[in-house]
Amino acid sequence: MEGYLNPGSDLFEMALRSQIFVDKSGLIEKTNRCVRTLQRYICVSRPRRFGKSMGVDMLAREYYTIIRKMLGGRGFADICMIPRKIHLDKPAVVIELKWDKSAEGAIQQIKNKEYIDALKDYQGDLLLAGINYDKKTKKHSCIIEKWHL
Template sequence: KYDMDFAECRAWYDGYRFPHAGHIYSPKSVVEAMLSHRYDAYWNSTETYEALKAYIDLNEAGLRDAIVRMMAGASIPIDTTTFQNDMTTFTSADDVMTLLVHLGYLGYDIDRGEVFIPNNEVRREYVTATKHGEEWRIISDTLKASDDLLAAVFEKDAAAVAAGVEKAHLETSQIQYNDEDALSYTLSLAFYSARRFYNIVRELPAGKGFADLVFLPRPQHAEKPALVIELKWDRTAETAIRQIKEKEYAGALADYAGEVLLVGVSYDKKTRQHEAVIEEWQQ
């Protein structure tokens, strides 16, 4: 009736998980999107972002790192048993995250015992809540730079891509450590802007020191190229490209008829320098 793409609606407003309940959407957000003919953040107009900011700024042990990883798309294990079921008693990061589940700022997978940011609308709340304050400056700066980084990929500017990922990696490494997961989360944060156009699939690494992501354009952004991005350490960017081809990541794009860009980024742990290579995938 409103000629709006359903997959986009799901990306923005679905994501909560309840046993036997199917998909859960915010009625207010869906209605506002249909009436305005624009997908945007509407749920947050019922509350101010200060409510979220007040709790994540408590920064209980491990909380900031958990928030950063969830903003990058991760699910985080949680112990809900210590929660006192009030708004004031917090003894751990788990307590704060359990409250955020109650408030709708996190989804909860009861089978896996994990929490996650459920959709683009709520994720935007976290971006807003981390814009201010020195403790979040690193993340805020990385997210602000993501537009330029994505544009550099579209322009196939390998030097700019290497510089952008290097800046994001060096900044976020103050929070995250040099392991495969951290590299993947670094890429996810560095390419945060891509969430406006893509569904992002994180591939599971099968080797030492690399992380990879596949960016699939949502239907209304079909003019964008699909992206396969791999970051390796202590290897060349050409090796990263070769790894993509050998693992045939584009096989996941078998039904995709548009342009595919392969982005290989290398990271030297000793010099902390990055290089990048960008190629069009020849299917």
């Protein structure tokens, strides 16, 4: 059995005609048409391993420059998202991730360790996001706080 689905091959053509193939190339255009409309909530529900995370990452990179482990103040923020020049109407986001702690503690860490200092030249809105995953209950908690520079 062949394991490659290269464009032009019979298996690739079969995948295109099957219900398993999802062409995500129009995701950005479709999403942009829905921003600030009644259709702004989009659900992309697919089984595992169908590229949902990749699609979200692709969308985020359309609007933001994403920095993982951003040096700021007295440590590293887990993720920082800075709007691209053509999307300055979007806020910058500093995200701190925790396991078995608290979303409140993650927000407090962003403030205490002064991660925001790395954005001192940024002039727009800023969101702080603290996210915690509880291994025992398998639940996430999230706090998003608007911050003024």
